[in-house]
Amino acid sequence: xxxxxxxxxxxxxxxxxxxxxxxxxxxxxxxxxxxxxxxxxxxxxxxxxxxxxxxxxxxxxxxxxxxxxxxxxxxxxxxxxxxxxxxxxxxxxxxxxxxxxxxxxxxxxxxxxxxxxxxxxxxxxxxxxxxxxxxxxxxxxxxxxxxxxxxxxxxxxxxxxxxxxxxxx
Ligand code: FES
Numbered sequence: 654x655x656x657x658x659x660x661x662x663x664x665x666x667x668x669x670x671x672x673x674x675x676x677x678x679x680x681x682x683x684x685x686x687x688x689x690x691x692x693x694x695x696x697x698x699x700x701x702x703x704x705x706x707x708x709x710x711x712x713x714x715x716x717x718x719x720x721x722x723x724x725x726x727x728x729x730x731x732x733x734x735x736x737x738x739x740x741x742x743x744x745x746x747x748x749x750x751x752x753x754x755x756x757x758x759x760x761x762x763x764x765x766x767x768x769x770x771x772x773x774x775x776x777x778x779x780x781x782x783x784x785x786x787x788x789x790x791x792x793x794x795x796x797x798x799x800x801x802x803x804x805x806x807x808x809x810x811x812x813x814x815x816x817x818x819x820x821x822x
Pocket of ligand 1: 741742743744745746747782783784785786787788790791792
């Protein structure tokens, strides 16, 4: 939403996008999971008001939609950062010392396991189990980009580069 727009314009657009997603899935309640996936892709999490809207549009009890959203760990109910950093903590990556990378990232971004997202919603740091690229251990994923054989220094450089990119006009 641009600075000059009244809030309701942004809200209208927000629900317009949800309407588009629902239409794409023919308002089929059996397509709830793909609908939620598309909503999350759009907003980077599942806002409560959007879940309520989806429930109404699909004629499903809100508790059912909420139950599905909380059952699957890949759905997020709180906002995530623009850059979601997922550090693998599977066995191969752990053995190759993923822990110091995690500590370096958390220290730099001042986040923790309990508060994984920076207040400016720029970064979220998470750990995940095996990313399926053990030959590249330790592995870090930033949104959809895979970084292999990462060191703490390399991880911090990746974050610095993203911060620099964000500061560019
Ligand atoms: S254990 Fe990290 S990619 Fe497999």
